[in-house]
Amino acid sequence: MYPLKIIGLGPGHPDYILPKALKEIAAAEVILCGTRHAESFDSTGKKMLFIGKGRPLSELMNEVAQVYRSRKTALVVSGDCGFYSLLTYAKKVVPEKDIVCIPGISSLQYFFAKLAISWEDAKLISLHGRDQDLAAALTESKKLGILTDKNNNTAFIARTLQLAGCANSMLYVGEELSYPNEKITRLTVAEALTYQEEGLAVVVVINE
Ligand SMILES: C[S@@+](CC[C@H](N)C(=O)[O-])C[C@H]1O[C@@H](n2cnc3c(N)ncnc32)[C@H](O)[C@@H]1O
Numbered sequence: 206m207y208p209l210k211i212i213g214l215g216p217g218h219p220d221y222i223l224p225k226a227l228k229e230i231a232a233a234e235v236i237l238c239g240t241r242h243a244e245s246f247d248s249t250g251k252k253m254l255f256i257g258k259g260r261p262l263s264e265l266m267n268e269v270a271q272v273y274r275s276r277k278t279a280l281v282v283s284g285d286c287g288f289y290s291l292l293t294y295a296k297k298v299v300p301e302k303d304i305v306c307i308p309g310i311s312s313l314q315y316f317f318a319k320l321a322i323s324w325e326d327a328k329l330i331s332l333h334g335r336d337q338d339l340a341a342a343l344t345e346s347k348k349l350g351i352l353t354d355k356n357n358n359t360a361f362i363a364r365t366l367q368l369a370g371c372a373n374s375m376l377y378v379g380e381e382l383s384y385p386n387e388k389i390t391r392l393t394v395a396e397a398l399t400y401q402e403e404g405l406a407v408v409v410v411i412n413e
Pocket residue numbers: 215216217282283284285286287288289290310311312313333351352353354379380381382383384405406407
């Protein structure tokens with residue numbers, strides 16, 4: 206009987222995938238992941254279950270729960286497996302004792318390193334598909350690391366900063382991190398109000 210492996214892929218570029226993660230991906234027979242993730246590794250000969258390609262996630266996860274004991278199965282997630290990933294969902298359909306996690310480099314960890322800014326004192330939140338209280342987070346820390354999505358984007362964060370009286374904050378936007386088209390932009394709140402990202406993005410706010 207096999208465990209279900211949950212593997213952190215890092216921000217995306219193969220240079221940032223840990224060797225252990227690559228070995229585990231190579232060994233897997235069945236992989237559930239996003240189509241973007243599959244571009245970072247060789248999926249030849251594997252049964253691939255793609256998120257967002259027609260079948261609902263609940264159905265895909267049920268298939269994973271049915272198959273993992275008899276076939277080597279992995280969920281490949283972006284960044285680290287313990288930071289806003291499918292791990293939480295997996296625990297609802299697979300017993301915790303059957304789950305083995307392989308860490309990866311989180312998009313925010315990568316971005317703080319690129320900015321040469323330490324993050325031990327940062328408050329990390331996710332606005333990706335959820336509405337965490339950004340204004341409350343601002344009262345807790347002067348340094349925020351934020352996962353974003355299409356709606357909860359840089360302009361939304363800038364509006365919230367303005368309303369919270371933090372108009373002097375600086376925003377750093379990291380787009381398509383680790384990929385050849387990586388883009389890092391430093392913005393004032395006023396500039397960020399009309400900023401439009403071109404792809405996946407994280408935002409670091411320094412609230413002086
Ligand atoms: C579902 S969350 C997963 C977070 C992931 N577990 C991590 O540790 O980074 C997806 C969000 O991560 C961020 N993200 C992941 N990869 C990224 C990349 N290469 N560049 C910029 N943002 C990225 C984006 O904010 C995206 O909306």
